[in-house]
Amino acid sequence: MSVARIAVVAGDGIGTEVTAQARKVIEAVLPNAEFDDYDLGARFYNRTGEVLPQAIQDELARHDAILLGAIGDPSVPPGVLERGLLLKLRFDFDQYVNLRPSKLWPGTTSPLAGIKPGEIDMVVVREGVEGLYVGAGGVLHKDTPAEIATEESLNTRHGVERVIRDAFARAQRRERRHVTMVHKTNVLTKAGGLWARTFAAVAAEFPEVTTEYQHIDAASMFMVSNPQRYDVVVTDNLFGDILTDIAAAVTGGIGMAASGSVNPERTYPSTFEPVHGSAPDIAGQGIADPAAAILSASLLLEHLGHHDEARRVSEAVAAEVASRTPGAPLRTAEVGDRVASALS
Amino acid sequence: MSVARIAVVAGDGIGTEVTAQARKVIEAVLPNAEFDDYDLGARFYNRTGEVLPQAIQDELARHDAILLGAIGDPSVPPGVLERGLLLKLRFDFDQYVNLRPSKLWPGTTSPLAGIKPGEIDMVVVREGVEGLYVGAGGVLHKDTPAEIATEESLNTRHGVERVIRDAFARAQRRERRHVTMVHKTNVLTKAGGLWARTFAAVAAEFPEVTTEYQHIDAASMFMVSNPQRYDVVVTDNLFGDILTDIAAAVTGGIGMAASGSVNPERTYPSTFEPVHGSAPDIAGQGIADPAAAILSASLLLEHLGHHDEARRVSEAVAAEVASRTPGAPLRTAEVGDRVASALS
Ligand SMILES: CC(C)[C@H](C(=O)O)[C@@H](O)C(=O)O
Numbered sequence: 001m002s003v004a005r006i007a008v009v010a011g012d013g014i015g016t017e018v019t020a021q022a023r024k025v026i027e028a029v030l031p032n033a034e035f036d037d038y039d040l041g042a043r044f045y046n047r048t049g050e051v052l053p054q055a056i057q058d059e060l061a062r063h064d065a066i067l068l069g070a071i072g073d074p075s076v077p078p079g080v081l082e083r084g085l086l087l088k089l090r091f092d093f094d095q096y097v098n099l100r101p102s103k104l105w106p107g108t109t110s111p112l113a114g115i116k117p118g119e120i121d122m123v124v125v126r127e128g129v130e131g132l133y134v135g136a137g138g139v140l141h142k143d144t145p146a147e148i149a150t151e152e153s154l155n156t157r158h159g160v161e162r163v164i165r166d167a168f169a170r171a172q173r174r175e176r177r178h179v180t181m182v183h184k185t186n187v188l189t190k191a192g193g194l195w196a197r198t199f200a201a202v203a204a205e206f207p208e209v210t211t212e213y214q215h216i217d218a219a220s221m222f223m224v225s226n227p228q229r230y231d232v233v234v235t236d237n238l239f240g241d242i243l244t245d246i247a248a249a250v251t252g253g254i255g256m257a258a259s260g261s262v263n264p265e266r267t268y269p270s271t272f273e274p275v276h277g278s279a280p281d282i283a284g285q286g287i288a289d290p291a292a293a294i295l296s297a298s299l300l301l302e303h304l305g306h307h308d309e310a311r312r313v314s315e316a317v318a319a320e321v322a323s324r325t326p327g328a329p330l331r332t333a334e335v336g337d338r339v340a341s342a343l344s
Numbered sequence: 345m346s347v348a349r350i351a352v353v354a355g356d357g358i359g360t361e362v363t364a365q366a367r368k369v370i371e372a373v374l375p376n377a378e379f380d381d382y383d384l385g386a387r388f389y390n391r392t393g394e395v396l397p398q399a400i401q402d403e404l405a406r407h408d409a410i411l412l413g414a415i416g417d418p419s420v421p422p423g424v425l426e427r428g429l430l431l432k433l434r435f436d437f438d439q440y441v442n443l444r445p446s447k448l449w450p451g452t453t454s455p456l457a458g459i460k461p462g463e464i465d466m467v468v469v470r471e472g473v474e475g476l477y478v479g480a481g482g483v484l485h486k487d488t489p490a491e492i493a494t495e496e497s498l499n500t501r502h503g504v505e506r507v508i509r510d511a512f513a514r515a516q517r518r519e520r521r522h523v524t525m526v527h528k529t530n531v532l533t534k535a536g537g538l539w540a541r542t543f544a545a546v547a548a549e550f551p552e553v554t555t556e557y558q559h560i561d562a563a564s565m566f567m568v569s570n571p572q573r574y575d576v577v578v579t580d581n582l583f584g585d586i587l588t589d590i591a592a593a594v595t596g597g598i599g600m601a602a603s604g605s606v607n608p609e610r611t612y613p614s615t616f617e618p619v620h621g622s623a624p625d626i627a628g629q630g631i632a633d634p635a636a637a638i639l640s641a642s643l644l645l646e647h648l649g650h651h652d653e654a655r656r657v658s659e660a661v662a663a664e665v666a667s668r669t670p671g672a673p674l675r676t677a678e679v680g681d682r683v684a685s686a687l688s
């Protein structure tokens with residue numbers, strides 16, 4: 001019997017290379033997992049003119065989770081694959097928790113002076129299906145001096161409350177039990193008011209969790225000057241997009257940055273992918289670091305209830321990264337092999 | 345005859361302390377400048393219940409520039425003074441260029457490892473009167489499970505084009521002649537499209553300036569991993585709010601961060617203020633660093649056409665900061681005196 005049916009969307013560039021390693025590692029800890037490959041991304045789009053045919057989306061929906069590599073190639077106009085595939089899956093599969101842990105792992109180096117591995121350990125819980133990402137807005141008098149363009153941020157109590165509750169539940173299970181809410185309530189008074197009032201209401205349900213509020217500009221600064229202070233951060237879709245890239249930067253870049261676009265109720269499959277892109281410049285050479293992809297597989301295992309396997313995978317990645325000789329060249333497949341063999 | 349009529353809004357907390365030094369320094373280089381003090385901010389609001397009476401705003405409008413300290417105190421609900429004073433002046437006085445230089449000065453330390461003074465030198469040109477800051481949006485079914493809240497970003501070709509042209513004109517006068525445009529065109533396709541098309545059109549007028557585009561998430565990461573790469577950055581109101589705080593963080597915090605909310609045509613007065621806030625925790629002790637306030641005064645002088653005086657002031661601040669003994673306590677008035685006496 002299959003313990004997990006996983007759709008694999010390896011995608012473009014280094015996406016295929018790193019995803020092969022992530023899959024190898026899942027196979028090592030979950031030998032009965034089933035995998036179905038889906039050829040989507042820039043190559044598929046250039047060949048067929050389609051981004052995500054409905055029939056394929058229906059098949060994806062029948063899986064427990066989606067393991068995604070990276071999507072994108074200079075041959076495709078910006079926005080087409082992002083909106084048509086990545087964001088479409090987030091919205092159609094109601095992946096409202098966008099989960100992004102950031103840790104400074106032993107063996108990695110922060111660009112910040114004087115910060116040692118272990119000192120940064122946070123998870124950003126980013127709202128995934130509301131805010132400015134909904135695509136509302138319009139353009140009038142395009143390409144004339146009278147042109148105007150609007151973007152609308154849509155926020156619901158329903159959507160804000162469930163993601164804030166998810167963040168508190170995660171904080172409750174962590175050691176420091178602290179949640180920082182980030183918004184811009186002094187300028188975005190309507191959405192900010194909704195977020196602030198909802199945050200206060202949910203906080204009352206979690207008396208053991210301490211809380212804090214920061215404006216996005218201040219949080220962006222503190223993320224650089226004092227990233228150690230963060231435990232769980234909850235914020236909206238766009239602010240989360242920005243903060244998680246700063247968090248990745250201060251923990252040594254996107255080499256170790258994993259993410260999950262999660263539907264916690266498992267009504268729909270969740271997507272797990274490294275934060276990095278398809279990196280066409282180094283694709284095909286077998287030198288991409290698969291650590292972020294394998295850590296994303298660990299988030300996938302966790303989401304599917306395989307807690308022990310998830311923990312073992314992330315520990316194995318941590319050990320592999322810590323054992324690297326600084327500056328030595330890296331082979332994608334060898335990293336995957338080392339992690340997988342440590343686990344079998 | 346007065347060479348400059350300057351309205352002084354020293355404001356709250358350390359605002360009054362640092363502004364006194366900035367004024368002292370302007371007096372040293374421009375002995376004929378006239379100053380009028382306006383008592384606005386938290387104390388004024390708590391006393392009168394008003395944020396900015398129309399009669400005072402009319403008086404401010406008759407000045408050449410506004411020298412502002414800092415506004416805000418825990419006794420005033422968040423948003424009241426920001427929206428009622430700072431943002432109101434930006435909008436009513438059409439201060440569409442929000443100018444924020446970031447330099448790593450000798451004598452200051454970046455939290456980034458291995459970056460030396462002189463290596464970071466950029467200016468962010470942030471759009472000041474459009475985007476999500478316009479206050480459009482609404483709330484329905486407030487405080488019920490059915491609540492929704494919206495925020496609307498409004499962008500015009502008129503508004504985008506003039507700030508982009510300002511950024512190019514500044515780049516043209518700088519050594520590296522490079523402009524980076526930052527937006528999120530792959531998600532915010534309407535506003536992003538307007539920004540991208542306008543950027544391309546204006547770039548064609550400045551063949552000597554090289555250009556680059558980055559998404560806000562990538563730019564936030566590069567601002568940490570490689571801030572040296574930026575020369576002039578042009579972006580919208582909210583992205584600029586975030587990026588300038590990251591830029592301040594990587595250049596050692598907001599101690600040296602100056603800003604101007606500028607109406608380049610001088611139809612209305614422009615406002616110059618340090619990026620830091622009123623810092624109630626250290627107010628009244630005479631220990632706030634006035635460097636950012638004095639550098640803001642230098643931007644004011646530059647804006648009013650006193651180029652030589654502006655340059656001399658910023659050089660004098662740089663020299664004072666470079667001469668400090670690391671770790672030694674700082675006295676606000678002594679810093680102002682040293683800079684002023686170096687100039688007279
Ligand atoms: C590719 C893009 C649409 C996406 C986003 O903005 O969410 C990416 O930046 C991310 O963070 O997953």
Ligand SMILES: CC(C)[C@H](C(=O)O)[C@@H](O)C(=O)O
Pocket residue numbers: 186187217426427430431585
């Ligand atoms: C106080 C606030 C309204 C303001 C802004 O968001 O613009 C501040 O953060 C700034 O950057 O000047």
